[in-house]
Amino acid sequence: MSNHAHGILEKIETGIPGFDLIARGGLPKGRTTLVSGTAGSAKTVFSTQFLAAGVTSFNDNGVLVTFEESPGDICSNMMGFGWDIRKWEAEGKWAFVDASPSPEDEIVVTGRYDLGALLARIEYAVRKVNARRVSLDSVGAIFTRFEAGPFIRGELFRIASALKQMGITAVMTAERTEEYGEIARFGVEEFVSDNVIILRNVLETEKRRRTMEILKFRGTSHQKGEFPFTVMPGQGIIGVPLSAIELKQKSSDVRITSGSEELDRMCGGGFFRDSVILVSGATGTGKTLRVTEFIAGGAANDERCLLFAFEESPEQLFRNATGWGVDFEQMEQDGKLKVVCEYPEVAGLEDHLIQMKAIIEDYKPHRIAVDSLSALERVSSIKGYREFVLGLTSFIKYQEIAGLFTATTPTLMGGASVTEAHISTITDSIVLLRYVEMYGEMRRGLTVLKMRGSRHDKDIREFTIDAKGMHIGRPFRNITGILSGNPVYSASQDVERFGDLFQEGQKV
């Protein structure tokens, strides 16, 4: 009430995960919001979920006015999301107004008419279950059944005004023909113009990408732009509100081991507890080994570790680990390790992100490794990938745990991958693994490129791999150009001479 006194529009939470963040609180209370989208853009799911969440989470009863599907179809379709509408109907929490076409409904018009019957039925249903939420899905059908003119628009306006008078918060869905074109068919937006949400299902480089956008909320604020969302079985619509992520993670001085004493020394005492580390290297440089040691180091300190593997099966991972003297099986039995293996292709990136978040929240690990993050590049557009990486890293940082990601570089001798380009600025530390060609032999080099908030070793050190894992040795002294992939040897005298040069410079 105090809000009314100040003239601020109240909102009600829809209960659709992610959406309320984008909408800064939910839908404007007591008003009708137009939800417009092309075929298959999840309009019906949105409008049903708005009511279902009302029943399950807010004790708000709902009325669904259905113009296309029959109530029976809706009930069985929505069971997959875990919404037992039949039960709610029996409990008096839900009512249908069935305005779906029936076979005998060949409409013959014999003079003037109006949609008074529809309005009377909606009012009756609202009274019957004492509803606070109403969805109308989808009003376009009424134009095709009656007439596509201003008369029906006027009738719908009458319904929207009546809902407003009853203090109902309503969702009205409408079709649109193009993803980026007029707001809705038949000019529906002309009568519910206060609040417009657009759901999109865009084809981007052979991948479907769902987004929601709040076009306008008259008199109140909301986040701008398109936000990805996904439709999950058992849950319904889940929004991924990326710009809702705030940069307010706490920062810790606590160091944790990288799983290698030598690397800890190079990092100035280990990684920070709530940091994100990127390990980048070509195929075969030892990224998975780095991951294995990172996990072994955690488990040795009684930490719970979570590994997401997108390239290898559990059997392969366990066998590899054994080859480096790490017993994953024992760690799993001790409850210190959980390995999740999946092909990147099994789901869209939004779905991967939601699943990974759910597993992290459920398992509550102290450290997480993703091997490899770059494997996920190929199942999405660049834009979608960037959003995914941002969403995942910010989530991990928010949990105040350590995350180690690996990225495979596209060329053998180095070079930057898409992953590096998109996440290097949001990672706290970057460790590069590189092949170094020396006198007809492939050696391996490691360097800590970046270590936010700490001193670190700037050398490029050689490392070897044996049955006990990774051994980091001495720096490469007389080679330059390792990182660029073009190693050039210089005689040792030259190196000394350069050293003298800079020392003299310092004296002046």
Add this chain to the structure above:
Amino acid sequence: MTGYHLKLFVTGKTATSERAIANLRRICAEDLRGTYSMDVIDILEHPQLAEDEKILATPTLVKALPSPLRRVIGDLSNKEKILIGLDLQPVQQPSGKGDAQ
């Protein structure tokens, strides 16, 4: 000959409702001559009946009997359309339907 059962759904006592009722009475009297029964249902008083019949627009005239079920909407000001739309056969037509003009 089976009797007709007609149901007219209206919303309140508006001018359109009254016009539809009057038009229907006249058609029944002139063309059906006693072989019918007729209910006028006000949706504001009996919303559940409108729900059961899935009525959206008013006035709506439903021919419940004989089957098949037929409906027309509007204030029934166009008699020709009503007769065709409802499959009503006027009693006073000795020969072919087309000769009515």
